[in-house]
Amino acid sequence: MGMTVAEKILARAAGLAFVRAGEVVEPRVDLAMSHENAALVINQFHEVFEGTGLEPKVWDPSRVAIIFDHRVPAESPKTATNQKRIREFVAANGIAKFHDIRGDVGGICHQILPEYGYVRPGMVVVGTDSHTTSHGALGAFAFGIGATEMASVWALGRAVNVEVPETIKVVVEGDFPPMVGPKDLILRLIGLLSAQGANFKVLEFHGEAIAGMSTSGRIALCNMSVEAGATAGIVPGDLETVRYLRDEAGVLEPIPCVQPDADATYVRTVEIDVSTLEPQVACPHTVDNVKMLSEVVGTKIHQVVIGSCTNGRLDDLAAAADIVRGKKVAPGTRMLVFPASGRVFAQALDKGYVHDFMRAGAVVMNSGCGPCLGVHEGALGDGEAALSTTNRNFKGRMGNPKSEVYLCSPAVAAASALAGAIADPRA
Amino acid sequence: MDTVILKLGNDISTDDLYPGRYMATVLPAETPQFAFADRTEFNARLRAGAIPAGSIIVAGENFGCGSSREQACSTLKGHGLVVVAKSIARIFLQNSINLGLKVVLCPGLVADEGDELEFTPDHVLNRTSGHAYAQVKLPAARQGILDAGGLIPYTRKRLMAAHGMPGPAPVG
């Protein structure tokens, strides 16, 4: 009886030869990531140590990463003070994987972890962010946890009482048609599975369309796996994983990858052929309210947002820049672009994409979470609609419950910015 | 016996429970003011203390989907609210157990606002309609945390045991 990738990773991390779905294990954590919500983790962490007489120190500072991204630069004294407290904690604990608010090494947590080679195939990664599933793109088992659970990980170095999840095998065949890509695939899959179709389960991706996909596209897939409720999304490590980690992240050490056994048990198999896939749009107010682009073409859009941990990488910006180059954003529509990291921003400058965007009338913002979670910039007016390459369209997600958010690929977003309404980039 | 104070549909997100713009407020003592902040009328009743502790929110499938923000749990717990849902998203369910927010899984429940509910170990009784509905047990893996009174005391015990310190034996 074989194991899935998730089972193999959890077995290794729990020091067991074999586990199967449903068993309870306590895996050692290889990487523990937080962003500004480390402020709450620190509070809970100190509570854990209260009355023990022990000094509150994280179990292994080399395995803790903290990245400021949600509110950068700080939008309020409260956030700035939280960030200040976190900096003090980082210094006191000697946490080196710390990315402050900077134009060079700053960025969104789910971009920074791959970019700096912090995530490797086979790792157990936890993060106080639901989109920690992103890191399955590099063959890791990565899942989101709450702040109190992170405090427990910082203290014990383990995730306690984890139920080994069942795995859904997703086999993706065919070549993507022009202007159709990973974002359309994951939206289609979420539409098929529903917002809770993979709750407590893992999505393990296979097939020729995955083998031929860049790590950037795989991050978009795994990032949004949680929108179907998945605990984790995993692309088993392969040649592309090793290429990315060597060439782009500068990793020098050996990179062993974890493959599922041929006789692993899957709870379900889903097959998708992308050769006939149409561009997809998730409509308000749930991510599984997915429609074909043709069904929503013409819908008036007041703000187009391109960026985030889902689609703010160089290939995403290239796809959008190719469409807006030499053209103008429609009057009455705002276009906001926020690169996923300082490194991506610098590359977009070198390639001229930033000029393309600005000449077209777009506003290019600093890298970070920006308008994605409706905190401090890019808010929507009452009754307005946004079209965004981000990953969530819940009511109020972009800061105003009286607005609407549609989700799509960078190509659809860019074409729509020019039209002032949802438009087909192939037209 | 407690009253159903709010009935909600499927896919209630953490943005609904605790909007992202209040996320800089983190401490459990401070988060309750922003519970359901965008449902202004309900939020006002909560803040006015007009809703007694133990009051029940009845919800459909996938309650608490979305972000991992723990404020979505602490904000409900601060008002002493109880959640009964057909199903609950993974991270929210774990956060609830970790923080001690009372959540009950009851896929078949039929109840309306104003109904009186009672909980037995295995059932939810709707005293208004006279019907009983089976509960689905919380994941067994988490029982040790529930028994310890939450993840903080649970972890504290484990930590002390790991340092060979006297104290209660490690749970689980």
Ligand code: SF4
């Ligand atoms: S970009 Fe959006 S989805 Fe990604 S980490 Fe930031 S807030 Fe979360």
